[in-house]
Amino acid sequence: GENVEQHPSTLSVQEGDSAVIKCTYSDSASNYFPWYKQELGKGPQLIIDIRSNVGEKKDQRIAVTLNKTAKHFSLHITETQPEDSAVYFCAAINNDMRFGAGTRLTVKP
């Protein structure tokens, strides 16, 4: 089955800096890659996604890139704010969704 690796496990940045989280996947048939944000005590919330026929997607301060050949994809958050602090999970879907281990992002004011 699909195996998703995510790095780093923790990331601390100053407010206004950029944050990058990277993931790799194992199943070349995976075709959809969502990113979820999880705040304390809540379920994962979809923040952005990318399909395998697209190399990059941007939504305001958030962007995702996908390299199908290398089987890796990344989340980029620019101009980080304290409210961006949360755990971020990447995921890959072929038949079912499998998550990465998560990255705890802390944005220091």
Place this chain on the structure above:
Amino acid sequence: EPEVTQTPSHQVTQMGQEVILRCVPISNHLYFYWYRQILGQKVEFLVSFYNNEISEKSEIFDDQFSVERPDGSNFTLKIRSTKLEDSAMYFCASTIYPDSWGVNYGYTFGSGTRLTVV
């Protein structure tokens, strides 16, 4: 915004007891899932369900687990004889398609049920 609703939000049970976790998926969604998250760890896939039968299950989903869609709205996860290691957050999710090419067709998750086995 349509939501996936889970009840209860927190359940405490004695080891060996049966528990049923309940979920109401979004009404026009067709695929349903259970995931669990042990405290501080990754979200792990348990089972997917479509057309009133299990589509796929992980190695975690052993004979102690079962799922059911007893009526047109509820989707339940039953753990027959709970163990201490079953303590976790359990998330229900639903989607129209599991790998849709449409916009924003990612899974929608509920807020979870925190299961504590004592």
